[in-house]
Amino acid sequence: MAGAWGNAAKSSVAAATAQGKPERHHRQAAPPTAASHAPEPIPDIVIRRLPVYVRTLRHLADHGVASISSDELADRIGVTAAQIRRDLSYFGRFGKQGKGYDTAFLAEAIARILHLDRQWDVALVGFGNLGRAVAHYRGFAPEFRIAAIFDLHDENLGERVGEVAILSQRRITKVVARAGIRLGIIAVPAAAAQDVADRLIAGGVNALLNYAPVVLRIPPHVTVREIDPLGAMQSMTYYLDDEES
Numbered sequence: 001m002a003g004a005w006g007n008a009a010k011s012s013v014a015a016a017t018a019q020g021k022p023e024r025h026h027r028q029a030a031p032p033t034a035a036s037h038a039p040e041p042i043p044d045i046v047i048r049r050l051p052v053y054v055r056t057l058r059h060l061a062d063h064g065v066a067s068i069s070s071d072e073l074a075d076r077i078g079v080t081a082a083q084i085r086r087d088l089s090y091f092g093r094f095g096k097q098g099k100g101y102d103t104a105f106l107a108e109a110i111a112r113i114l115h116l117d118r119q120w121d122v123a124l125v126g127f128g129n130l131g132r133a134v135a136h137y138r139g140f141a142p143e144f145r146i147a148a149i150f151d152l153h154d155e156n157l158g159e160r161v162g163e164v165a166i167l168s169q170r171r172i173t174k175v176v177a178r179a180g181i182r183l184g185i186i187a188v189p190a191a192a193a194q195d196v197a198d199r200l201i202a203g204g205v206n207a208l209l210n211y212a213p214v215v216l217r218i219p220p221h222v223t224v225r226e227i228d229p230l231g232a233m234q235s236m237t238y239y240l241d242d243e244e245s
Contacts, residue, residue: 057107121147126187176203
């Protein structure tokens, strides 16, 4: 069980590394000292690895592992110990020489860096097969909550997922602005994705998870993560033997 879980963590890091996109913007590292120069921008690929660190550390803490060395953590995640130390160095100093990392403390510290010490409301657009699966997914809690759902088709309007009623896509901008929602999930066909993104951004959303197989045109302050299962499979077939089995 632990081995399979470890392999999943390694796959997540590999995917984050392989699928890194050109950075739209950078966060800045910790404030420099008086003797240093301007803070070094934090590469987006580092930010992409942090959730894997959090998930791995939480798993270890939940299973009674109080501390772990960078070498042991690297082996579980599938990166080098030097990579872990370099990633964490952007945000401060963690761990003690000869004692390793306190798993619970480091998990909490990285969660704060990712702003996961609060619950984020999310707007979901699209209530077809994919949208329904996303809406009913229980793994978002406690950091994320689907707070608004929108769809284009009249027959779905008024249907409820828990306490959330499905609303018309024409209301996206007003509803997300009024609710202060800053994250959106796009689960609509490619032809509708740009219009949906524009409406979400107009309402104040500045982070988008896009399931539509299309590259969105967005302003520089908006962060997008693309989830493209078809593209991922198409890239994997390169590595498969082309001989018939």
